[in-house]
Amino acid sequence: MSTPHPGLGPLASPADLRSAGDWLTRHDLIGTRVTPVLASRLAVRRRARLGTHIMLAALIMGSSLVAALSGFRPQPLPMLALAALVAGLLVGQSLLDWWVRRVDQRAGATLSRRAAHSIQPGWQEVLGRPYAAFVAATVAGAMALAGSALGVPDPTVRHMAVVLLICLLGGSAVMVLQLRHLLRRPVVAEDEESLTADVIMRIEDARELTMPSVQWSLPMVLVFGFAPAWWGAAAVAYVLVGLGAFVAIQRRMPSSAVAARQAMGAR
Structure with a gap:
């Protein structure tokens, strides 16, 4: 049975401890406790x-439901519901980020000492220029697709494009919130091994948020057809080119463990 741990509340469960051990092994941190x-x-x-x-x-x-309820015509109530959904998404992400930061702060308070030469990685170490360029191009491409649909004479297509733009702005704002959280997250480490693990966590989180599921899915769900x-041809090309670029970046970039050691060595 778990016992209290100062500042952290309940001790990590056996499943969490096993999962942490597997995580260390996958990142060649076998000697880390x-x-x-x-x-x-x-x-x-x-x-x-x-x-x-x-x-x-x-x-x-929710965006699909709003489009259906509005009958593919601009309606005040469904659009207000969509705006509320996007606002709720931003609030929810802020609460999740606060939760993670709170756990980190409590974890740091339990450490008897801090790692020497503690670092605070910047966006280039956490995300990297290739991933940053990919995110910027993906968001710009999705916005360009939505903007081009606004010029179509069909009112149904224009309405769908408005819904798409609202959702894309919400998804992009969530991405910015996550990256801001990653860059401001406190460093929690008491030795070189735990410092490496801290940086790996940041890099993994940053690479996870570059997966543009919303930017790729929404144009197909809302406007395609x-x-x-x-x-439609432009939307398919956008997804295929983006997928190819994403795979190429993942294959060419070093693993999160290697990138973390490089970031630490550069400081």
Whole structure:
């Protein structure tokens, strides 16, 4: 049975400890000790990441429902409901980020000492230029698709494009909130191994949020099939080119463990 751990509440569960051990092994940190602090930090990140995925799925389903309820025509009430959904998404993501940061702060308060030469990685170490460029191009491409649909004479397509733009803005805002949280997250480490694990967590979270599921899914869900053939071809090309670029970046970039050691060595 778990016992209290100062500042962290209940001790990490046996499942969390096993999962932390597997995580260390996957990242070649075999000599690093599995601690309740590390297990708790990894567990809260898994749960927060699941919460983000659920909220983004709700955004996709909610936008489809709004389009259906409005009869593919601008209606005040469904559009207000969509705006409320996007606002709720931002509030929910802020609460998830606060939860993760709170666990980190409590974990840091339990450490008897801090790692020497503690670092605070910037966006280039956490995300990297290739991933940052990919995110910017993906968001810009999705916005361009939605903007081009606004110029179609069909009122149904224009209405769908408005819904798409609102949802894309909400999804992009969530991405910015997550990246801001990653960059401001406190460093929690007491030795070189735990410092490496801290940086790996940041890099993994950053790479996870670059997966543009909303930007790729929403144009297909909302506008594909209603817009002209040229728009459909552009949407398919956008997804295929983006997928190819994403795979190429993942194959060329070093693993999160290697990137973390490089970031630490550069400081």
